Amino acid sequence: MTKYEFMRWLTFPVMPTHLVTVRNDIKQLLKLHSNTSRPSVLDVGGRKSPYTVNLPVDITLLDVPQEEGTREALNLGFTDHILSSIQKKRSNISDVVIQDMTKSQLDDESYDAVICIEVIEHVVEDDVFVKNISKVIKKGGWAYFTTPNGDYIKNEGPNKNPDHVRHYTKDELERLLKKYFTKVDVHYAVKTGKYRVQGLKSYKHSNPIGIIKTMVSNVINRAQSSDVKTSSQNTAHLIAIGYR
Numbered sequence: 001m002t003k004y005e006f007m008r009w010l011t012f013p014v015m016p017t018h019l020v021t022v023r024n025d026i027k028q029l030l031k032l033h034s035n036t037s038r039p040s041v042l043d044v045g046g047r048k049s050p051y052t053v054n055l056p057v058d059i060t061l062l063d064v065p066q067e068e069g070t071r072e073a074l075n076l077g078f079t080d081h082i083l084s085s086i087q088k089k090r091s092n093i094s095d096v097v098i099q100d101m102t103k104s105q106l107d108d109e110s111y112d113a114v115i116c117i118e119v120i121e122h123v124v125e126d127d128v129f130v131k132n133i134s135k136v137i138k139k140g141g142w143a144y145f146t147t148p149n150g151d152y153i154k155n156e157g158p159n160k161n162p163d164h165v166r167h168y169t170k171d172e173l174e175r176l177l178k179k180y181f182t183k184v185d186v187h188y189a190v191k192t193g194k195y196r197v198q199g200l201k202s203y204k205h206s207n208p209i210g211i212i213k214t215m216v217s218n219v220i221n222r223a224q225s226s227d228v229k230t231s232s233q234n235t236a237h238l239i240a241i242g243y244r
Contacts, residue, residue, distance in 0.1 A: 001054065004089035008053045014215040016199050017190050017222045018237055022051045022117060022146060025239065029113065030057065033142055033243075039112035040094070042136060044101050045119035052115070058094040060111070061086065065098050104132040111136050114143040121147045121155075121164045126176065130242075134180035137244045143181070145240040147173065149188055151232040170232065173240050181242030188235040191224040196236065 001009070012020060030039060039057050043049050046061045086093060099105065102125045114133050123129045133143050148155070150167030168176075170186050177184045190196060198217035204210060228235050 002089055002091055005054050005091060008050055014218050016218055017196065017225050018146070019050065020218075020222060021189055021225070021239070022115075022144075025241075026051060026115060026144060027055065029142055029144065029241070030055065033140070034112060035140060036112065040110075042106075042111040042114045044114060044116040044133065045122075046115070046117070049115075049117060051117060052092065053090065055092065057092060059090070059092050060095040060097060061093060062097040062099055062101065064100050101132050102128045104136065106132075106136045108135050109138045112138055112141045114141075116143065116145045118146055118148075120145055121161075121167060124165050126165075127179070130176055131180050134242065134244065139244055141244045143242045143244075145173075145177075145238075145242070146189070147238050147240070149232070149235050149238050151188075152192075152235060168238060170238060173238055177240055177242045181244060183243040184240065185243075186238060186240040187229040188231050188237070189225065189228065189239045190236040191221060191228055191231075192234050192236050193221075193224070195221040195224065 012023065037056070040060070041052065041057045042060050042062055043052065044062050046052075046059070046063065049061070052059055086096070097106070102123065114137055116133065120126055120129065137143060148164070148167045150169045150172065153167055155161060155164050155167040170188065174184055174186045177186070195217040199214055199221050201210065201214050203214060225235075
């Protein structure tokens, strides 16, 4: 276990609700839907993804190369520095692929599972994107997506995310995934409000009171979010699982 992995493991209980929820979901999916002791997982857009740290899987990270413009400004995509940093920090990274999933050259049925966290809202050709993800998953495998909840959070106005192409409603995301997966589960996740907002603030050593407030807020927000799967309003994310 690297120092980075140890610190992530130590602090997971007080991390933002979305991170903890995703990690726990992935652990459960690996437990219930894995035909091998060490599954191969493709993390699309995973770059610095903390969700699979220390899990007993072989991770392949896939992301587009970072380019000038919006991607560079928002620190999206791979760079040589990011690649070398990831490989030093993570012990379960088996491969890194710099590629656009809408132009995938990966072999069919080459991974046990795919995770795609807060990525699909950035993709113009979302139909091709999902189709290519489904193709690389082995029979009996699954794909796990998260994205902003378009039933509640609108991608419009002065605070619009410049890198988001669209925000999906639950029905829209279900229809898209059902085209390429035999079974689909889409539900709402993470209660919005002051505790979620405070919990997303970064930890700063110079502000110990702020650190405590952020930790406590995350614990409270996780409790608030324990039963919001059917709540279309006042929730921040959609979680979708497609089964092959």
